[in-house]
Amino acid sequence: MVVILIALSGSVTAGEGVCLNDAGRISCVDRALPHVAQKAVVLEFIDPSNTGYGEAASRLMWRETLTAIRNMRGRGVLLATRSGDTAPQRENWDELLREFGMDPVQILQGSFHPGALRLGKALDGQMVAWGGVVKSDTRVALHSFLSVIPEVWKPILEIKVPLASDPTAPALARLPVEIDRLAFAPVIAEPDVLFGSPVSAxxxxxxxxPNGVPIKSAPEEQARLPTGPVEGTPLKIIGARGKWLNVELPAGERVWMNFYHAEFGPIAVTIPPDRPVMLRNAPGTLQGGQLQTQGPHRVESVRRTSGVLWYQISSEHRSGWVKEDEVEPVHRLPAVHFLAGLYRYGAAQYPRAEREFRAFLHGETSRGDPVTHAMALQLIALSRLKQDVKPPGASPEEALSEALKLTPFNPTLYSMRAAIRLTEEPKSLPAALNDVTHALSLYPDHPAARAFAGSLAASAERRPQALRADGIDPTAILEAAEAFPPPGSLPR
Incomplete structure (x- = not known):
């Protein structure tokens, strides 16, 4: 049986089991988190080298994602793993395996991205994070991927070019923007570094x-120790296996703890340049001084006080605590920032979404896939377009220009630039039409470019007076449409 652990942002108590068969249908419950507006599924990572870190890697991504969105109400993360967290779940493994014949890890190994989509759709997820862990000398390489459900995200990402003279009228043109499968740069490290993180019990x-947070003498259920650390005790992670973390207690004793009972923090934080942040003497106090440097500052410990997370950092030769909502987190896995950006975008938190996509690009630098980096820049452009108050000195076109340097033959980018130009300045029609023509010359049958060109020409033909009221010449659009490369023609 593959167990789906469920957690809601803002309340990290969870534990419903969900069973899947090889057709991707849910057997044990009808739907997981049925009333949650937005959720991602994290699948157990493939482990072809038998490193033993496949499940631990997926749990790391699950917990980091929860940390990234913990202040977002109504958002959830589902974790699909082989091992359960209750005795009945483990006892049912053999019976369910005989009934279903194949578990989701096998489905993922057999078809990768299509398999991830099948499993994500089965759980009504909007995003599916998955990956693989392989050996690299004494280190392990964690490769992560993201598959998004196209039919969910198409309407969310679609650009609608409004009529400035009548914003309530049907859009002048529509451009569907799709996210395909995304690959992230591998994270390569010694296991204790990969899983090492500031955590507390x-x-x-x-x-x-009542007897403290549960700990084990070995990574197995029956090895429970009689007493555990009190909640909030700082812990040092020294390894991981399956659903277990090998942690060192303050007195130096090494024990095992379920990922579920570890309060994760980011590996570092940065200070936003637009607001002051206090470095406090203790969590929840007002005493301290203002931080002077932006960072990043390494997080040394994490503590929860009255439902708020506090991070201990050192700066300017002094140690102190910063409040979670006053700083920007830096996560170990850059893919988490991309995923958090999608959560924020889907919740219409566009400034936060842009910051997450920028954090992703900063974390991967030049090591990542150019297509994925270009997609992040497209999402930054969309985030800027949707903001009521545009950030000074940062335009959507600027982000698209960065993306075009990475993928200069991508028709979607030229179509996006055309749509954004028409949205922000209708008088830029000639430049927008040049972009549409160029997009179709690169790929005459490109679905998004063809749909945008068609909707633009249809508006020019059916609503010429409305276009003229916006200062747009419908005749110029129809003349340009006559010259668009026809469907089925060869790229120029």
Missing amino acids: RCNLDAGC
């Missing part, structure tokens, strides 16, 4: 933890 049992 947290009780996630409904009945509470």
Whole structure:
């Protein structure tokens, strides 16, 4: 049986089991998080080298994603893993395996991106994070990928060019923007560095933890120790196996703890340039001083006080604490920033979405896939376009120009630039039409470019007076449409 652990942002208590068969249908429950507006599925990572870190890698991404969106209400993350967290789930493994014949990890190994989409759709997820772990000398390389459900994101990302003279009228033109499968730069490190993170103990049992947060002498359920650390105790991660973290207690004792009971923080934080941040003497206090440097500052410890996370950092030769919502987190896995950006964009938090996509680009630098980096820049352009108050000195076109340097033969980018130009300045029609023509010359049958060109020509033909009221010459559009490369023609 493959168990789906569920967590809601803002409340990291979870634990519903969901069973899947090889057709991607849900057997144990009808739907996971049925009332949650937006959720991602993190699938157990493939482990072809038998490193033993496949499940641990997926749990790391799950927890980092939860940390990234923890202040977003109504957002959830589902984790699909082989091992369960209750005895009945483990006892049912063999029976369910015989019934279903194949588990999701096998589905993923057999078809990769299509398999990820099948599993994500089965759980009503909008995004599916998955990957693989392979050996690299004494280190491990964590490769992560993201598949998004096209039919969910097409309407969210679509650019609608409005009529300035009548914003309530049907759009002048529409451009569908699609996210395809995305590949992220591998994270290569020694296991203790890969999984090492500032964490603290947290009780996630409904009945509470009267004997302390549960810990084990070995990575197995029956190895429970009689007492555990109190909630909030800082821990040092020294390794991981499956769903277990090998942690060092403050006194130096090494024990095992379920990922579920670790309060994760980012590996570092940066200070936003537009607002001051206090470095406090202790969590929840007002005493301290203002931080002077932007960072990044390495997070040394994490603590929860009255439902708020605090991060301990060192700056200017002094140590102190910063509040989670006053700083920008830096996550170990750059893919988490991309995923968090999609969450923010889907929730119409466009400034935060842009910051997450920028953090992703900063984390991967030049090591990543140019297509994925160009997609991040497209999403930055869309985030800027949707903001009511545009950031000074940062235009959507600027982000698209950066993307075109990476993928200069991408028809979607030229179509996007045309749509954005018409949205922001209708008088830029000649330049926009040149972009549409260029997009279709690169790929005459490109679905997005063809749809945008068709909607633009249809408006010019059916609503010429409305276009003229916006200062747009419908005749120029129809003349340009006559010269567009026809469907089925060869690229120029």
